[in-house]
Amino acid sequence: MLDHVGILVADWTRARAFYDAAFAPLGITMLNQVPVEYTGGVRVGGYGATSPDFWLTEAAQTGPGRHYAFAAKSRAEVDAFHAAAMAAGGQDNGAPGLREHYHPTYYGAFVIDPDGNNIEAVCHAPG
Template identity: 65%
Template sequence: MIDHLGITVSDFDASKAFYDKAMAPLGASLLMMVPAEYTGGVKVGGYGRDRPAFWLREGDKPGHHQHIAFTARSRAEVDGFYEAAIAAGGKDNGAPGLRPHYHPNYYGAFVFDPDGNNIEAVCHAPE
């Protein structure tokens, strides 16, 4: 249902460094930076696997504790996302594991990014 979404971050370069590492285990990377002449000089970049789907926009009013869940293709990707995000300076908000209260096969991990957004990787595969 969602084609793409974006969040405002207080320090684009710090957030880019964090998301570069956190997205790699999910097979995603920074695919595009919007030229400054189209953004009024504000840094805007899009992450994805084959097209930009998750956007960062530099600004002075980041959202307060937004929640974003990224699709992982395997439980190993969830684990890798969590490890990479923590190593990149993220704060733990729920280690990788089953969350059967959401769904019997819901395997997710939660991390706070540099602006306090609750980011998650989730896999719905049975194993």
């Protein structure tokens, strides 16, 4: 349904370091950084596994409270995402574990990024 999404970040360097670390266990990396000549001088970059699906745009004002969930292949990837995001300065918003109130096999972890967004990794595979 969605092709790509993006969020605004106040501090490009801090956000880039956070997402580089948090996404590494999921096989997600920065795939494209738009030259600032095309963006009015702000930094814009897209993350993904094979195509840039999640974009960061540098902005003076951000807007916390958005929620994005990223698919993990295994529960171990969810655990590694949470640990990496926390080590990179994230704030815990739900440790890795089953969320059976969503679905019996829903295994997820939630972290608040440096701009206040709720970032999740989720695995739907059975134990």
